[in-house]
Amino acid sequence: MVGTETYTVSGPDGDSDEVDLPAGLVDLLAEQGENPSEVISDVVLQAFAQQAHAIAHHSQGETPEDVAAINEKAEELFEERFGQSLSEALGHSH
Numbered sequence: 203m204v205g206t207e208t209y210t211v212s213g214p215d216g217d218s219d220e221v222d223l224p225a226g227l228v229d230l231l232a233e234q235g236e237n238p239s240e241v242i243s244d245v246v247l248q249a250f251a252q253q254a255h256a257i258a259h260h261s262q263g264e265t266p267e268d269v270a271a272i273n274e275k276a277e278e279l280f281e282e283r284f285g286q287s288l289s290e291a292l293g294h295s296h
Contacts, residue, residue: 207224208222248280254272
């Protein structure tokens with residue numbers, strides 16, 4: 203039976219939350235020498251960038267300016283962290 207590992211996420215306003223993951227899952231996703239917090243941060247940025255992309259480009263209707271700006275910043279942060287554009291990572295662009 204696999205146990206769990208608990209990670210804590212802290213927000214800029216001092217709030218926090220915990221998430222339990224299967225023990226070993228973070229290690230499966232880690233590159234050599236990468237610490238668990240970096241792995242969690244990578245996954246968080248990937249997930250948020252993908253969600254921002256989906257909201258900005260795959261929702262019905264006109265994309266509001268603030269949503270487009272948030273998506274643009276998310277894509278910029280993604281590229282800074284991973285060395286490739288979100289479009290390259292997703293395999294499509296708009």
